[in-house]
Amino acid sequence: MEERFEPNIVAFLCNWCSYAGADLAGTSRMQYPPNVHIVRVMCTGRINPLFVVNAFQQGADGVLVSGCHPGECHYREGNYHARRRFTLLRELLVFTGVDRRRFNMSWVSASEGAKWREVVREAVEMAREAGPFEQFRREMIGW
Amino acid sequence: MDLEKLRAAAGNVLSRDDIGYLIGWGVGSYGFRTAPLFLRDAGEVHRLTFSPLCGSNLAVFLTMEYDVAAPAKGAAAKERIAVMVKGCDSRAVVQQIVERGVDRERLFLVGCPCEGVVDPGKVEKKFPGTVEPVRAGWENGAVVFWTGGQKVTLPGEEVLSAGCLDCSHPNPVLADIMPCEEVKLRRLAAREDVSMFEQKSSADRWLYWKRIFNTCIRCYACRNACPLCYCSDCLLERLSPAWLFRSVNLSENAAFHLARAFHLAGRCVECGACERACPVEVPLMLLNRKLAREVYERYGFQPGLDPDSPPFQAAFRPDDSEEFIL
Amino acid sequence: MGIKTKTGVYVCHCGSNIAATVDVEDVTTFAARLPHVKTARHYPYMCSDPGQGLIRQDIRDKGLNRIVVAACSPRIHENTFRRTLEEAGLNPYCLEMANIREQCSWVHGDRSGATAKARKTVAAAAARARLLEPLQQKEVPVEPAVLVLGGGIAGIQCALDVAGAGFTVYLVEKEPSIGGRMAQLDKTFPTLDCSACILTPRMVDAAAHPRIELLSYSCLEEVSGYAGNFSVRVRKKARYVDADRCTGCGDCARECRLAGRVPSSFDLGLGRRSAIYRPFPQAVPAHYTIDRQRCLFLTKGRCGDAPPCVQVCSPGAIDFEQRDEVVELKVGAIVVATGCDLFDPSRKPEYGYRDYNNVITAMELERLLSASGPTEGSVVLGEGEDASVPRDIAFIKCVGSRDKSAGSEHCSKVCCMYTAKLAHLLGEKVPGASIRVYYMDVRASGKGYEEFYDRVRREGVRYIRGSPSEIFQRGSRLVVKVEDTLASTPLEDEVDMVVLAVGLEARGDAGRIVDMLRLSRSADGFFLEAHPKLAPVDTAVDGIYLAGACQAPKDIPDTVAQAKAAAASALGLLSAGRIKVGAEVCVVNEETCRGCGYCVQICPYGAVELAFSERYSHETALVNEVLCKGCGACAAACFSGSMQQRSFRDEHILSQVAVLGSKGKGDQV
Ligand SMILES: Cc1cc2nc3c(=O)[nH]c(=O)nc-3n(C[C@H](O)[C@H](O)[C@H](O)COP(=O)(O)OP(=O)(O)OC[C@H]3O[C@@H](n4cnc5c(N)ncnc54)[C@H](O)[C@@H]3O)c2cc1C
Ligand code: SF4
Ligand code: SF4
Numbered sequence A: 001m002e003e004r005f006e007p008n009i010v011a012f013l014c015n016w017c018s019y020a021g022a023d024l025a026g027t028s029r030m031q032y033p034p035n036v037h038i039v040r041v042m043c044t045g046r047i048n049p050l051f052v053v054n055a056f057q058q059g060a061d062g063v064l065v066s067g068c069h070p071g072e073c074h075y076r077e078g079n080y081h082a083r084r085r086f087t088l089l090r091e092l093l094v095f096t097g098v099d100r101r102r103f104n105m106s107w108v109s110a111s112e113g114a115k116w117r118e119v120v121r122e123a124v125e126m127a128r129e130a131g132p133f134e135q136f137r138r139e140m141i142g143w
Numbered sequence B: 001m002d003l004e005k006l007r008a009a010a011g012n013v014l015s016r017d018d019i020g021y022l023i024g025w026g027v028g029s030y031g032f033r034t035a036p037l038f039l040r041d042a043g044e045v046h047r048l049t050f051s052p053l054c055g056s057n058l059a060v061f062l063t064m065e066y067d068v069a070a071p072a073k074g075a076a077a078k079e080r081i082a083v084m085v086k087g088c089d090s091r092a093v094v095q096q097i098v099e100r101g102v103d104r105e106r107l108f109l110v111g112c113p114c115e116g117v118v119d120p121g122k123v124e125k126k127f128p129g130t131v132e133p134v135r136a137g138w139e140n141g142a143v144v145f146w147t148g149g150q151k152v153t154l155p156g157e158e159v160l161s162a163g164c165l166d167c168s169h170p171n172p173v174l175a176d177i178m179p180c181e182e183v184k185l186r187r188l189a190a191r192e193d194v195s196m197f198e199q200k201s202s203a204d205r206w207l208y209w210k211r212i213f214n215t216c217i218r219c220y221a222c223r224n225a226c227p228l229c230y231c232s233d234c235l236l237e238r239l240s241p242a243w244l245f246r247s248v249n250l251s252e253n254a255a256f257h258l259a260r261a262f263h264l265a266g267r268c269v270e271c272g273a274c275e276r277a278c279p280v281e282v283p284l285m286l287l288n289r290k291l292a293r294e295v296y297e298r299y300g301f302q303p304g305l306d307p308d309s310p311p312f313q314a315a316f317r318p319d320d321s322e323e324f325i326l
Numbered sequence C: 001m002g003i004k005t006k007t008g009v010y011v012c013h014c015g016s017n018i019a020a021t022v023d024v025e026d027v028t029t030f031a032a033r034l035p036h037v038k039t040a041r042h043y044p045y046m047c048s049d050p051g052q053g054l055i056r057q058d059i060r061d062k063g064l065n066r067i068v069v070a071a072c073s074p075r076i077h078e079n080t081f082r083r084t085l086e087e088a089g090l091n092p093y094c095l096e097m098a099n100i101r102e103q104c105s106w107v108h109g110d111r112s113g114a115t116a117k118a119r120k121t122v123a124a125a126a127a128r129a130r131l132l133e134p135l136q137q138k139e140v141p142v143e144p145a146v147l148v149l150g151g152g153i154a155g156i157q158c159a160l161d162v163a164g165a166g167f168t169v170y171l172v173e174k175e176p177s178i179g180g181r182m183a184q185l186d187k188t189f190p191t192l193d194c195s196a197c198i199l200t201p202r203m204v205d206a207a208a209h210p211r212i213e214l215l216s217y218s219c220l221e222e223v224s225g226y227a228g229n230f231s232v233r234v235r236k237k238a239r240y241v242d243a244d245r246c247t248g249c250g251d252c253a254r255e256c257r258l259a260g261r262v263p264s265s266f267d268l269g270l271g272r273r274s275a276i277y278r279p280f281p282q283a284v285p286a287h288y289t290i291d292r293q294r295c296l297f298l299t300k301g302r303c304g305d306a307p308p309c310v311q312v313c314s315p316g317a318i319d320f321e322q323r324d325e326v327v328e329l330k331v332g333a334i335v336v337a338t339g340c341d342l343f344d345p346s347r348k349p350e351y352g353y354r355d356y357n358n359v360i361t362a363m364e365l366e367r368l369l370s371a372s373g374p375t376e377g378s379v380v381l382g383e384g385e386d387a388s389v390p391r392d393i394a395f396i397k398c399v400g401s402r403d404k405s406a407g408s409e410h411c412s413k414v415c416c417m418y419t420a421k422l423a424h425l426l427g428e429k430v431p432g433a434s435i436r437v438y439y440m441d442v443r444a445s446g447k448g449y450e451e452f453y454d455r456v457r458r459e460g461v462r463y464i465r466g467s468p469s470e471i472f473q474r475g476s477r478l479v480v481k482v483e484d485t486l487a488s489t490p491l492e493d494e495v496d497m498v499v500l501a502v503g504l505e506a507r508g509d510a511g512r513i514v515d516m517l518r519l520s521r522s523a524d525g526f527f528l529e530a531h532p533k534l535a536p537v538d539t540a541v542d543g544i545y546l547a548g549a550c551q552a553p554k555d556i557p558d559t560v561a562q563a564k565a566a567a568a569s570a571l572g573l574l575s576a577g578r579i580k581v582g583a584e585v586c587v588v589n590e591e592t593c594r595g596c597g598y599c600v601q602i603c604p605y606g607a608v609e610l611a612f613s614e615r616y617s618h619e620t621a622l623v624n625e626v627l628c629k630g631c632g633a634c635a636a637a638c639f640s641g642s643m644q645q646r647s648f649r650d651e652h653i654l655s656q657v658a659v660l661g662s663k664g665k666g667d668q669v
């Protein structure tokens, strides 16, 4: 049997909701695949959309941005800014032919450990279906 | 369009005490090109021109002058700068005002209603190898060229920039004077470029952009031509931290184009200057228009119309759409 | 980077919590080979004293200047290890934690997968650690005063406690008198003390206290600043009565042309007053106020030949020239104690509150029972000839509580007990009355509450389980249509009076307060505390605390307890005298900033402004580090990358992405 493709996913999480939610999934010993690598920021508002473009260049097969539910941002509004920015970024990526399953966003609160597990599973499955990201991955040779 | 009227008006403007100089278009020395002209002397207005060859957006020069930016409160008033603006150029100025890139008080806008500017790629194909300076004008909705002693009339659809064919603001949205008559809004072609492109499969879309991104030589002409790309130190060229590597290849070029387009989301006024400036015909407007459409359809926002609107990328609404969120 | 980076990596076993799933030795060997890593070690419990000692020792012996601790979540031990660094003389911000427990060993069963992920996590942490900069926290002095918003029992108690500890208090109350809801009550459960008797002395104490400045009949206009240094603007509304002259004799009210013609809102419209009034006899401050909406002189420009109030007031206190006055206050902390509104029963039309005069709310009954109320304490229905004393009385509980269809899902907590109280008081006032209570549940948790409820039932009040569906008129009486759900029998109960036990809900102007103070509200509309269990009086905004029924429905004992807690929290801040502000705040590179102001628009705390830069002769952004809370939203919006968040600079995040995005296991970076 052919070896199953294991996608590599970079996830940007806000400290107050999603990162805490991911911690809770751990405290509750919920199991999920190890394909997701987390970058902690204080707020989804901090996540420059170009970080996502950069992650793809670096070779990520999928990118996830996760923060507090609307109205629950620790800094009141950061997630609203993020929502607009990433809605547009995703449209742009898809327009240039990047598979829409590669970029996702989620709202996971500090109490939603189980939701975090589901989000990871879903994001991994989607990236797996989309396959390895080659389109504009940075070739390290020649640099 | 009466060029003499325009020149006379420019002369009057330059004789005013409060005006320092005027930025306009001058007759070019090569083919279909015009050159930006900086005039201080009212006696030199005969060098000014305005024609379908005036595709560059002169607003780009405003932000190069740092002291045109909003001055400190109470700072002594400085001389004003007059600038000739087409409809799209005036929208760029409005957006610059929104972003405090320029101070409205320091500007004097000479509005130039415009019936479309030529696409350098299209005219190059019509008149291959032309080096002698060409003159051009509008006549009854068509574009006329005087080249090699001959007058050639061509329909707009064949030579104008694609963006001009469905231009929504041919007349300046902001101007201090408008020496010539306003032109009528006319849609030569309803462009479906964005939605048609979206019909393609994801794989085909990428094949297209892969080819395009591979063509780009990263000369940054598009960025330099854009009146809204006025960062003194462009993030995308910075070495530390290096968002992009210097090498010209598919990965860096793709990232450059995604980043540039994103930086202009909700800001681009669709003047097309970037696309006309590109030496290798990268369809920058396709990305710009895609985002402009999203910004308009999702958030009801159009940049460059209201100097008092908050900048789009700094605003949100709690009920913004969020259909893709897990 | 002038000084050479020397990083130490410390991998924790956490007993078997990490080591059972992650091969810590492998991760340590891997880490030792990473660029700039001088030392890598693993240890059973890094957070233990010897574990921390190991780090301290290495910092001193090997001159390490960056530390990576691969262990549990930074949310748990970041502060612990920052202190470790500090103790060893290293700047605490040179620490980076790699979360290999909560987000690795505990969630992945497969050892090789978990180990590979741990390697990458550590590599990313090391890459980021190299770029971290030493940071300093700033300290700013704290203004030694507290603003207490709302003069109910919560606000009064809080003010007394803060002032008693030696600090200045500004007690702002929107009504002409302090006292709040408690001033409207007759007696209080479960002990049945007279509400006025226990409240009035506190009101007087508050007004007389040398360190409490009472700003009654005033409202909050604007708040700016931050913990320790708030600037507040308060509008003192014109009373048209000179407070220094008014003796509170009340001659004016007796002579007012509108005497007895203006419904009293304190008595919920059951009683009438004059256009110049004092809401209730024990009001504090005691002086009178002219109702600007009613006064003939103020609304029509004339009042007969001359306003009688002016004529009779011997000290000459009436002053129609008085204007609102706006005062600016500087305070270190703010306590919000604005209390609650009551559910408006006309939102449940089936109970006929609008249609029938003998359907009343519990608060109206409080006023009827009160000896200083509109009926001087007698429970009568109707006026003059028609006046009658009700014999059959039904209470309906949970009106506007626990009722999704009425839009209020929460339990109002006090209604069970006040219903028992009112039933008891009615029984006393109307001997021989037959009282029944329609209820869903009885919730009597609290000291002496169950006993009180038991007593009331033994006194003959009948509790019938069922939630009435309708109230209608039959002759001169009312019929309560209900199903007794315990007996499964439909009832039509004929009564003389129905009392609706209305619920407590958030104040109508809570939204405005939230906007002004940058607070949040919970789903039920009440103000949101920082943590429901561990920080119940704090808010998400440092230096702003909650007390009383504005946070959730509460009875008086809980309100007072919370008020004292809020006072203690505010005092903690004030008595420290100085407050530390975050170090991981934003900073501008003036050289590249184009002054577009997006950051100014985006900052939810108003921490960024544009200021003219002499050096670059145009405006550039400027961050007020004390106001900045370090969210970084401005940094993400800055096109030219001129705005950066300390510890979360672009290069920090890019360095992590470079490792985490790569397909390898992080070793080739
Ligand atoms: C019918 C009824 C009977 C009750 N009986 C009892 C009982 O017997 N025993 C018991 O323990 N509890 C009882 N309670 C509960 C009790 O009333 C509350 O616990 C208590 O009043 C809460 O006090 P507080 O100070 O938080 O709020 P409040 O009493 O509501 O006081 C808030 C104060 O803030 C002021 N304010 C509001 N907004 C602003 C603003 N924007 N600016 C300035 N000032 C503002 C208001 O005017 C008011 O003076 C009863 C409640 C009801 C409704
Ligand atoms: S798109 Fe064209 S103008 Fe822009 S950098 Fe590439 S080649 Fe140059
Ligand atoms: S991106 Fe191109 S079309 Fe848009 S404003 Fe800039 S130059 Fe004009």
Ligand code: SF4
Binding pocket: B223, B228, B229, B230, B231, B233, B234, B235, B236, B259, B260, B263, B264, C639, C640
């Ligand atoms: S691409 Fe972006 S960073 Fe570069 S000049 Fe344009 S707006 Fe500025």
